[in-house]
Amino acid sequence: MIRLFANANYDFIAFRRYAYVLSAILIIPGLILLAMRGLNYSIEFTGGTVVQVRTVQTVSTEDLRTALDATGLKGAEIQNFGAPNEFVIRARLAGIRQATDSQEGGTQEVARAVSQALTAKLGAGQFTIVRFEAVGPKVGRELQGKAGLAILLSFIVTLLYLAYRFEWRFGTAAVLATVHDILTTVAFIRYLNLEVSLVVVGAVLTMVGYSLNDTIIIFDRVRENLRKFRRQNLYAILNLSINETLPRSILTHGTTMSTTLALVLLGGEVIRPFALVMTFAIFTGTFSSIYIAAPILMYIEKRWPGQDERGARAFTGRAVPDVPTPAPTGGGAGLGGSGGRAKAAV
């Protein structure tokens, strides 16, 4: 039998500060970039028009632009989409208002303008409009609100569920790790300048589920080990649990990553942003379960110790026992109470 990382014994928690630095390197520039440039929202959110055309012969985007400019549709984004003869033309509502001086009806006019421009440039029958979307500003605003609401709701619900199944310390740690994942994912989206469509928001929410799922697997083992090794401190138990679940993590993330990579490479242009976000989500979800969720749990236990106050002893014994047998020396001293809290910074 092949066994990857069987009986692994890495001191994951000791690396937490490096992990924090790594997260900060990923998140902070991303957020700065976000504050400066914002996200590339799809027209579902901003309102506007998208026209996807397929031409018989290949045309350059420059030619299309001059054709569009000639019909007065200036400032539309033109993008090659997958094949050289397939284009996506985007006109956001703000631009349309300037061009046509109308509020709602403008979206229809854009479709007409694109159609005119293409007929003039390529001739009738030389192109097909394969996709047309027009979203009014009201619907866009509603969707923005809904997406935020969905993420917030998912936090509350998981917090409640974990508080019910575990206890509030685990729930808080899992949710904070998920907040970290959302931040890194948003930074990732910003770096790649992916278009934020409803489907990408869906990917972020799936990421929330996946990351929580992964954290829960580890926490489930932590819960079990806490019962099993009554005298062991939390630091050791966290490390033990992460190591024990390591083969599972490798395997599951391997299979899931295979499917997301298949989607990135073969799933087509429409689904690619979704697949990219999910691929990154597997990384960040796994990373945060180990390096964010577990240390935060330890920190919370230390600040607000649970009934047996094991969190208070989190740093009293650093050595992780190879064979998980309760350390005979740890016990009594640690139970002394919260007064003897170690001053380790987390």
Next chain:
Amino acid sequence: MSTIRSRLILIAILTVVAILALLPRNETQRVPDAVTGRMKDTTVRRVPIHLGLDLQGGVHLALEVDQTKGPVPDCADAIQRAERVVRARIDEFGTTEPVVQIVGRCRLVVELAGEKDPARATSIVQRTAFLEFRITDMKNLFRDALPGIDRALALAGVRGTAPVSSVAQLLGGDTAKTPKGAKPKGKTPAPAVDTANANALSSLLFQGQLPGEFLVPDEQVARADSLLAHPEAKALIPRGLDLKWGTDVQSRGARLYRALYAVEDKPIITGEELTKATARRDQLNNHSVVVFDLTRRGSRKFCDATGQHVRDYMAIMLDGKVVGQPPIINDQICGTGQIDLQSKPLTEAQDLALVLRAGALPAPLAIVDEKTIGPSLGADSIHDGIKAGIAGVVLVVLIMVGYYRLSGVLAVSALTLYVLFTLAGLSGFGFTLTLPGMAGFVLSIGMAVDSNVLIFERIREELQHGKTLRTSVDEGFRHAMSAIIDSNAATALTAFILYEVGTGPVQGFAITLIIGIGASFLTAVFVVRTFYMIWLQRRPDMVTLSI
């Protein structure tokens, strides 16, 4: 033995049900006949999974009551009435599985899958189709009021744009053919502002062929419209008259004109009294016409009114615009009538007949969200999705069998059941498979084996702790359970929120995820456990497990 048997029976039943749910079956669709254009029922044989608009192509429309043309106080009521009308129209228009539903309070969503002519579908849904018949201004009251309106506009300081000379000779003249060349200087700025001011409105209107008809150069329509909307002008429009534009642009010589009609403000009859409307081609002049029948009450009203107005002109108005040139009433008209669309294509007459039959919308509808996906794009998406799905499955199978050997084979065979159950679940509950749904499904294949991975790793640990083979398997399943339940529940909760808050394609994704979680729980835990039980029973002497 008996537990194994009952488990196997349960799995067999589920499998058979799932296969039955996915067998291609005959479905009745209403489609327009290619030859006659009438609606007919056809049956097609296909796998009963609803494909979303993004996969099979089609039109998605979200409509709201248009408040810009006058406030509608109770939009919820208006939308409910509009829903009935739109549904009636769509049913006749004929697409497979149309969706017409009210979302929220005041929004109507219409989805027409597989529709190939989105512009036509949109116009059929959106058309108010308010039909009325009005008598034109036979006494030329509006024409006589024009000088007064001009004076009032001049007093109000409205500037004219056209020179005067061209108008004076035309006003009151009975031929409308002369305007050609009469306004060659229309584009040049008016040299004498004072004189131009005197005829701001009348300089734009040319008397047409019949009483109450005026022709306005097409490029001046917006200006004429704004002048007529001026409060000073409005106040002087004779009581009992309305001004309505014609639908079409007509050419007189080299110039284009739009007709403006002065019509009575009360219709003699409206489309509510219509019982039947059919499109046909008039044999005499090859015009497209819509022939309609009236209700008994409407017929009486129409008889009386047309009887009083013999030799008068009657404007046929649709959605506030005059269709064609008002015909003369030669004799009393009762029971039936026709709308002449002249040289317009027959399909246009058919569409008009359709919306007239289905009735008028209670209020105009504005499109707030529109999506049109061409069928070719949908086909490409399905193709790519299947390709990615196969690649993903092959990788998952390789990893599982390569790592877990025979146990991996068990997991993979359970995975085929997982695929079957998930698709059957989508079909059985009538959910729609969307493109994100397909992506979610591919992704869920990778995640579905997670439960098996958890169980197998647990069994390995138990074996390592020196427990016997059977105990290890039992303990492995038992101990992995809490992690499986908690992690799946968390994912299901987020998927549920996604479903509640999301729209369209995202809901499809959430549904696929939820069904996938249920199916994976069933196959990875129950089915694989059964496989193990059979395996261990067949080989009682087994000492090492292929895991």
